[in-house]
Amino acid sequence: MRINLNFELENNIISKEYRLTIISFIKNALEKNYKNTYDAIYNNNTKMKAFTFGVFLPDAKINNDNIELSSRYINVTFSIFDNQLFIELYNSFNNMLNKKYPKDENTKSQIIMTLKKITMQNEKPIKQNKILIKFLSPLVLRNHNRETNKDIYVTFKDDNFNSILNQSVERLAKEFDFESSQIKLTPLNLTDNNGNIIQEESKTTVVPFKEFLINVSYGKFCLEGDINLLSNLYKTGIGSRRSEGFGLFEVL
Secondary structure, X not given: OEEEEEEEEOOOEEEOOHHHHHHHHHHHHHHHHOHHHHHHHHOOOOOOOOEEEEEEOOOOEEEOOEEEOOOOEEEEEEEEOOHHHHHHHHHHHHOOOOOEEOOOOOOOOOOOEEEXXXXXXXXXXXXXOEEEEEEOOOEOEEEEEOOOOEEEEEOXXXXXXXXXXXXXXHHHHHHHOOOOOOOEEEEOEEEOOOOOEEEEOXXXXXXXXXXXXXXXXXXXXXXXXXXXXXXXXXXXXXXXXHHHOOOOEEEO
């Protein structure tokens, strides 16, 4: 199961850093209701968080540092690997229904919003080792250079993309205790009868996050691997910064 949150906004202009408000909302809701869980996952920098989320922005138009939406709402979809955390997040969100967040409009929050509706969404069963997916939030793959202590963000256009991807999957599998094996993520393109590309279904872009610019991949891809592993990644999301609004995908 997945959790969908529908938020009503004060206005239809939001910052490009809208993810920071969603993260703040999650932390605030969880800390109020399950302080021990909050401490366990947010006061422990070495622990991976067992969820990912994506934000749907209606007809978003980017204008300098802001995003203009066609309507005063956003939808946030959560996928949660841990059943206990699923229950605790759902209960925490339910206690935030119809409450304006943040309460103090003078805070530095990028969005003033009110949670209006919570719905549940069934996950699609994965029965094949080769599936078509679409990212609901961009894929971030971080390659840390220990010598320079710097992060390099790679996309599917980089030669080492699948190698870095599989290193990320191994870390996820170790953290959440499931079997790991090699996966392959391949970009999709629509071609004509002569094999010429007429439409790119997989794309790259640069996303601002926490005052950094991050290279990301998004769109539709072919994902290959063990069925059980794909099912687990469907729940956890793929890549880096999953709990900060990246790496969530749907099965087409």
